[in-house]
Every structure is written in C-alpha cells, then in structure tokens.
Amino acid sequence: MHDDNNHSEKPKTRREISRRQFLSYTLGGTGAFLMAGPIIPMVRFAVDPILKPKSESSFVKVVEESKITAEPKSYKFQVHQIDGWYESDVELEAWIMRDSKNSIYALSPTCKHLGCTVNWNVDSRFPNEFFCPCHEAHYTKEGKNVAVAPAPLDEFDVKLENGFVYLGKVKPNQHVVK
Numbered sequence: 001m002h003d004d005n006n007h008s009e010k011p012k013t014r015r016e017i018s019r020r021q022f023l024s025y026t027l028g029g030t031g032a033f034l035m036a037g038p039i040i041p042m043v044r045f046a047v048d049p050i051l052k053p054k055s056e057s058s059f060v061k062v063v064e065e066s067k068i069t070a071e072p073k074s075y076k077f078q079v080h081q082i083d084g085w086y087e088s089d090v091e092l093e094a095w096i097m098r099d100s101k102n103s104i105y106a107l108s109p110t111c112k113h114l115g116c117t118v119n120w121n122v123d124s125r126f127p128n129e130f131f132c133p134c135h136e137a138h139y140t141k142e143g144k145n146v147a148v149a150p151a152p153l154d155e156f157d158v159k160l161e162n163g164f165v166y167l168g169k170v171k172p173n174q175h176v177v178k
C-alpha cells in the first residue's frame, strides 16, 4: 500500500543541517568578523617595520676635510638607527686618514678577530700599525691584517661635501692591495 505521508519527506541525498550547526556557523562567522577589526591593525603594526623597504644608508657629517692628514686619527660620531620598532642614537668611531694618493678613507676600529677595539701606533713592537690589545692582532695603515685576525679592518663609505667628511655604512676593506 502506498503511503501519502512520504511525499512530505525531503530527498535522502540532500544534507540536513541541524539547528545547533546553523547556530555555531552563524555565531562563529560573526565572531570572526568582529575580531578581525581589532586584530588586523595589530598584525599590521607587528609586521610593518619588516615590510618597509630599508632606507638608503644616510651619511653623517664627522669632521672638516682640512683636518685630515696622513696620520690616522680617531673620530667619534652619532648615527640614528632604526631596528624594527626600536629607534636609537648610537656612537660610532672611525680612524680617518689620507692614503698615498691623498684620498681620504676611514677604517672601522672593530678588530676582525673577536671584535675588540684597535688603536693606532700604541705598541712599540708594531710601529705605525693598528694594534688590538685583546690577542695582539695588528694591521697596516690600510687595515691589512698582519697577524691573528683573519681579515682586514672594515672601512666606512666616505663622502666629501662642502669641505666636510661624511661617513656612511661600513663595508669590506677596499684599500688593502691583495
């Protein structure tokens, strides 16, 4: 016998969604939408410094060009650093001098052995050389490593403008004749 009540049933292939599922989907979606408001700016704040293109290294005015001689002299100067979200002023030091062609160049005082600070002409065993007191590395006036250190002293980018010496970023030594 045929049962007419079966006409009201939905086809078996159609997926039913319970009231509980409907509520959890609806509330979950609404919650996610509402949370996105405050979270997106926070995520942007967190990654923003990483995504920003690195600015060109800026030069800092250090000393009058006329004061630079063939004898290395140490000069201290401040640079403004931005490291992610942290900005600070850092004091750097450079040995600035003229080479045999009268060109001005500037060496980093950071020893290439383990990072102590070198000085010019301070040890009588190594006259007219940069000397590191930590493990006795020494370098020529061009920064060439003579003993202990595995590499020459780094040098700064130099720019001369309106009679002043400006220093930029530190780069590998280009004054050492290989």
Ligand code: FES
Pocket: 111, 112, 113, 114, 115, 116, 132, 133, 134, 135, 136, 137, 148, 149
């Ligand atoms: S750190 Fe300069 S010699 Fe070791």
